[in-house]
Amino acid sequence: MSARPSISNVRVDAWTVPTNEVEADGSFRWDSTTMVVVRAEAGGHCGLGYTYGHRAVVTVVRDTLAPLAEGRDPFDTRAMHRDAVIALRNAGYPGIGAMAVSAMDVxxxxxxxxxxxxxxxxxxSSTRRSLPVYGSGGFTSLDDDGLQSQLAHWVGQGIGQVKMKVGTDPGRDGERTRIAREAIGPGAVLMVDANGAYDRKQALALADEFADAAVGWYEEPVSSNDLEGLRLLRDRVPGGMEIAAGEYGWANHYFASMLEAGAVDVLQVDATRCGGYTGFLDAAALAHAHHIPLSAHCAPALHGPVAAAVPELRHLEYFHDHVRLEAMAFDGVAPLQDGALVPDRSRPGHGLVLREADMEEHRI
Ligand SMILES: [Mg+2]
Structure with a gap:
């Protein structure tokens, strides 16, 4: 029997790519996206994972996680995940540490x-071949024409669900949802994301306005740290409108608290933040135990393979910035088919191959 391979040559690279234009949501503005890619070798193969986060993720991987991984058995994914979390105990696991662990785990x-x-x-262990997606963007930095054309473009691609940002100018948010509805027609699902910008009473009052545009999804109407507020809104918003949150979940206890509080109708989980595929599958098991469906947050190319393994998957977020960046950074990104993402099962791994030369100008 040949010797088992061990992990070697763990490397980490990062690129900051400008967005097409300045973008904004209810609580943030940005003009670039940083992608951090981890690669590790064993037995003549190279595994690749990534996260979208601060460049400080590079330091955490290089100084702490790479030395931890090198020399280990590449089949011990769960042990590596556990030991990586422990290794960051004093440095701080949530946030940048969790993003580093996520990229490494993938x-x-x-x-x-x-x-x-x-x-x-x-x-x-895939449960389905084809994964529903929703088009996501609709930034508050867009003018009304820009908002309409972006959302209508997705619907024209066969995507039946689209999400827009609200919360920058609450006085106009009701009107913006009606403008969006006009662009997408009566058949598509309209989703809004306030990124925690409203207070409880404001969020509740706006829910009535959003109901006029038949909004079906109300994401982070208040801060996702306000579990009681989310629960209150979940009980009181007009019928059929779902409350969603969870994108800032770094670890299992976060998702457990959110689910136990009855705070969400749909749990959002981001494998680039919550500890990679290992953390994502753990969160999916928790959601399953609470009879709550799961929606994958951002990074669609990375989420495809693991989202396919979730029986109660609602959809994947086909986020404008990440769709653009993943197409730029990788070959092998699965194209949409009839408005759904179909993960590639013809190649080993997730099938993504870094186009390093094309990314060189953005290296940091
Ligand atoms: Mg969101």
Whole structure:
């Protein structure tokens, strides 16, 4: 029997890519996106994982996680995840530490799949071939024409659900949702995301306005730290409107608290933040135990293989900035088919190959 391979050459790179224009939501403005990619080798194969976060993620991977991974058995993904969280105990796991662990964990899963010569959907036990997505953007920095054309473009691609940002100018938010509805027609699901910009009473009052545009999804109407407020809104918003949150979940206890508080109709989970595919699957099990469906937050190319493994998956977020950046950074991004994402099962791992030369000008 040949010797088991061990992990070597863990490397981390980062690129900051300007957005097309300045973008804004209810609580933030940005003009660039930083992508941090971790690669690790074993047995002649290279696994790749990434996160969208601060460049400080690079330091955490390089100084703490790479030395921890090198020399280990690449099949021990769960042990590596556990030890990475422990290793960041004093540095601080949530936030930048969790993003570093997330990128590393996805690289480990990709590496394992490649060593086994199976696709990640196959390795993670896929429940479906085709994954519903929703178009996501609708920034508050867009003018009304820009908002309408972006949302209508997605609907024209066969995507039946679209999300816009609200919360920058609450006095105009009701009107903006009616303008959006006009662009997408009566059949598409209209979703709004306030990014925690409203207070409780304001959020409740605006829900009535959003109901006029038949909004079906109300994301972070108040801060996602206000579990009682989310629960209150969930009980009181007009019928059929769902409350969603969870994108800032770094670990299981966060999702457990949110679910136990009855705060959401749909739990959002982001594998680039919550500890990679390992953390994502843990969160999915928690949501399952609470009879709550799950929606994958952002990074659609990364989420495809693991979202396919979730029986109660609602959808994946087809986020404008990340769709653009993933197409720029990788070959092998699964294209949409009839408005749904179909993960590639023909190649080992997730199938993403870094286009390093094309990204060179953005390297940091
Ligand atoms: Mg959001």
């Amino acid at each position: 690289a480990m899963w990709d590496l394992k799949a490649k060593l086994l010569d199976v696709s990640l959907p196959d390795l993670l």
